[in-house]
Amino acid sequence: PRNCLWIPILLCLFNELSFAEAESSTILLPSQQHNADSVSTTFCAHCPAPDPSLNYRPVIGILSHPGDGASGRLSNATNASYISASYVKFAESGGARVIPLIFNEPEEILFEKLELVNGILYTGGWAKSGLYYDIVEKIFKKILEKNDAGDHFPVYAICLGFELLSMIVSEDRNILETFDRANQASTLQFVKNINIEGTLFQRFPPELLKKLSTDCLVMQNHHVRKLCFMYG
Template sequence: MWNYLWIPLLISFSKELSAAKAQSTILLPTGTGLEEPMMSPSCSAADPKLNFRPVIGIVSHPGDGASGRLSNATNASYIAASYVKFVEAAGARVIPLIYNEPPEILYNKLNLVNGVLFTGGWAKSGRYFDVIEGIFKRRMMQEIHFPLLAICLGFELLTMIISKDKNILESFKASDQASTLQFMNDINVEGTVFRRFPPNLLKKLSTDCLVMQNHQYGVSPERFGEYKELRSFFKVLTTSADSDNKVYVSTVHAHNYPVTAFQWHPEKNAFEWGLSMIPHSEDAVQVTQYVANFFVSEARKSLNRPPARKVLENLIYNYSPTYCGKAGKGYDEVYIFAQPSAL
C-alpha cells in the first residue's frame, strides 16, 4: 500500500526535473537548440574606412624610471611598460618615440603611427619640452585624424603649451592618492572618452575612488578659465580634489581635435602595483579598459597606412622590458633606451 503512495510523488518529481532541464538548455544563436547542425556563418567585410592594425607612438621620458638605479647612462630615457600594455590591451601596437634621438629619426617614426601618447613624469623644460611641443604642433597643423592622449605630466605640458605660459601650474597634494572624478554640471559625454562607459560605472566614478592620482602640480578650474587659449581648445569634463580638498581640473577633451588629457593615470589600475593607493577593483580595471578602448578606437580612424616593414623594424617588440619592482616604489617594468652620445 505504502509503495503505491510514492508513485504520484515520483511522477511529479520527474516532471519538475524535466521542466528544469528544459529551462537550463542553452540555445545557439539560431535559437533551434542543439539538435540541428551548425551552418558556417557568413562574416561581414571589414570597414575599409577603419585601420584594424593601428600603431601608437609613445614618447620616452628622460632617465631610467628608477632614479638611476637601473641605468646611469647620461642619455637614458624610458617608457613604463604599463603604457605599452595599456595600448596593447585595446588592440594596438607601439612604436617608441625616443625623445633624444636625432630629430629626423624621431619625426620619421612619427609618420609610422596612428596616434601618440604623452606619458607621466617630471620633465617640464629643455629638450623634452621642445619635443612634446614639436609633436603636438606638427600634428595639430595637419588636417588628418590623429588622436593624442596626454597623461599626468602630458596634461601639464599641454596646458603650458596651449596657454603659452610655462608658469601656469599650481601646487597640489595628490601624490599616491586614489580619487573620484566630479563631472561638470553641463557636460555631455557624447564624443568624449566617457561615451562608452556604462551609466553605472559613470556614476561610480563620482562616488568611488576609481582613478589614481600621482602628481604635485595641476591647474585649478579658476586658473584654467583665465586663459582664452585653453578655453577655446579644451572643454573641462571633470575635476578632482587633493588631500587638502583643493580642486583641480582632472579631465579635458578638445573641442575640435581628437585630443584628450588626464591629470590622473588610467593605465595604473590594471598594470602597476608599486604604489599602495592604486585602485585594483573590477570597476577600476574597467576604467582602464574603457579609456584604452576609446583611444585605440580613435586611432583606427587614422588614414595613415605606413609600409609594414618599416613598422616592424621600429616596434617596441625590438626591445626588452626591465623589471624594476624591487628597485623601489614606482613602476613594475620599464623599457630603457640609451643614446650613444649627447646630441
C-alpha cells in the same frame, strides 16, 4: 548488376551532401536568405579578401621620458630614457603595435618615425622643461599640421603628457597649480550644467555618477606637483 543499381543512388546522395555542406559553410544575413545564389557575388563586392602583404593593426608611437625609470638604479647616464611597459601593454591591449620615439635621438630620425605611426601617446613623468618639453611641442605641432591637412592623427596624453599639452596649447608655462595629495580618496564634484556626452562618464550608470559626488571613490596620488584642472 545488383551493385550497379547503387551507383546512381550513391551519386545522388553525394551531390545532396556536397550541396548541404556548401550551404552550411556560407554565413547568410537575414536579408540574404531569400537569394542565396547572389551571396558569393555580394560577399566579393563588399568584403574583399585582406591583402596578406599588409598589416591592418595601427601603429602607435610612444615618446620616451628622461631617466631610467628606476630612480637611477639601472642607469645614471644623462642621455638615458625609458618607456614604462604598462604604456606599451596599454596600446597593445587595444590591438595596436608600438614604435618607441626616443626623445633625444636626432630629430630627423624622430620625425621620420613620426611618418610611420598612426597616433602618438605621451606618457606620465616629471620633465616639464628643456629638450623634452621642446620635443613634445614640436611633435604636437606636427600632429596639428597632419590633422589640419585632413589626416586623422590622434594624440593621447596621460598625466605629465596632459599637463604639457595644457601648457603648450595655452602658451602659458605657469598655468598649472600646486597640488599635494598622496594615497588619498576623495569625491568627484562635477561643474554645474556640464555635458558628459562623448566622455568617459557617459557610460556610467546614474547611480554611480551620484555616488562619485557623495562617496570617496576617486583615488588621488600626487606628490607636490603641478596639476592642471580642466573644466568641460
